[in-house]
Amino acid sequence: MSAEWERGCYVRERALALVMITLSLLNVFTVGAGVAVAKLTPDRHLSPRPPTVADRGIVPVAAGLPAAGDAARLPATGVLAARLNALIGGPDEKINVVVIDATTRRPLFQQRADRPATPASTTKLVTSVAALAALGPAHRITTQAVRGGDAGGNVVLVGGGDPTVTTRTSTSASSTGNPAFASFTDLARQTATALKAAGVRRVRVDYDISAYQGPRTAAGWKPNYLPDGEVAPVSALTVDKGRVAPGDLERNTRVADPPRAAATTFASLLGRHGVKATAGRQTQAPAGAQRLGVVQSPTLATFVEYLMTHSDNDVAEAVLRQVAIKRGRPVTFAGGAEAVREVLGALGVAEGVLTNDGSGLSPRNQITPLALARIAALAASPERPELRAAITGMPVAGFSGTLGPPRYRVSGSQAGAGMVRAKTGTLAGVSTLAGIAHDADGRLLAFAFMAGDGKGSVDPGKLDRLASAVAACGC
16 A cells, blocks of 8 residues: 555545534534535635645635645646546546636646536536625625505515515524525514504505516526426515425425515415505505515525525526626626626636526536636635635535535545535536535645536536545645
8 A cells, every 4th residue: 555545544534533523513514314414604714824634624614715725736737637537537528627726727637628518506606706796795685565656555565686585483594504584574574563553454565576677587497497396487576485385395396476476475474463465466666665674685695605505596596686786787687697797707707608597507508617617716715705605605525515425425535525615516417516625735726527418317426536536636
């Protein structure tokens, strides 16, 4: 056995042990059916030094993202290429690959790195970085109720685009494992209190969804996405992500008309607070209308962490439209995609990005591996702390989100457990993985692996093995 092999075993054993200890001490994992899932919160300050061997086990979970590790030496490109080529299986394999140094953006390994491929949900990395850059991590989405134009006879629900407004009683992060989403029940309570104070006991609930325009589904979305509950019809007013049964997380069925359903629910909630109400019609709130109640979404940084960890399509589409609003573009799928590209252009990372939605459900999206890796490296940069949530939201290999067990718990990919942070992407015949990893010497590397052409089967385990090879490289 070589000294390098022994050192790799030592690093993996120490790292995995330290990850588990840290998780226990910080109580950031929720255990359900024997599976640990991380609730990640970003550390807004970057470590000034590259990680030590001991650091490697806790980098993704407890300490936020350390500095890019530019004091550590770059891996030898020949050695890295040999290891990755052995896993790829030859140039004829339908996989596009790139590994770059996160500090210099220098490519260390590439195979068709500039060839566009279907990104699937790695599109969410692009959407998230653009949103954080355009809006800032503290941005929130407002949902409000205002007086209508009829003399006291109607209330108008004004949607700002937050699909996570919830009717569920418990909305705290500690009780649900999710962020503290805005409470629709609290909005109804505020509204009823204001109405009763004005002597109003009966109203009609109209709704204003003018914040969004255009179709509610994107070009290329498959007809089964809505009935299967992959995403709700995209609207400026949606409650509980449009779920028919919000409390049943195993049932993804969505309502056909989210704004109308929201108005009906709000009318029922007003009734519980002493104001008789019926659901009304779509309208536009009068200019300067009196506000009766207001709730706000979690911060954009929290939203981004949530949508990246859980690959949430509804939140991703909402975030896309917030970029369009900020940039003054049409608040549509096309306008959002245009706004995202403008922001990426200002950041210097637009080349190789073509999208039709914010979530990656559209197979018409085309992004190069090099573009994904550059965007990941930018988000990890110490010079861009406002983009940090796009990294801290990435699932931790072997532990959280879409990279939770059994991924990175099998032979060939265990070296990446706790070491790799990455966004996954899966569509029929497509599997993608883009993110970051410190190698065994502490150098921060960014990578993107894009497999499949949409026509045959793909093995996401191969992408896990590639990412693990990057993390294990002390070469």
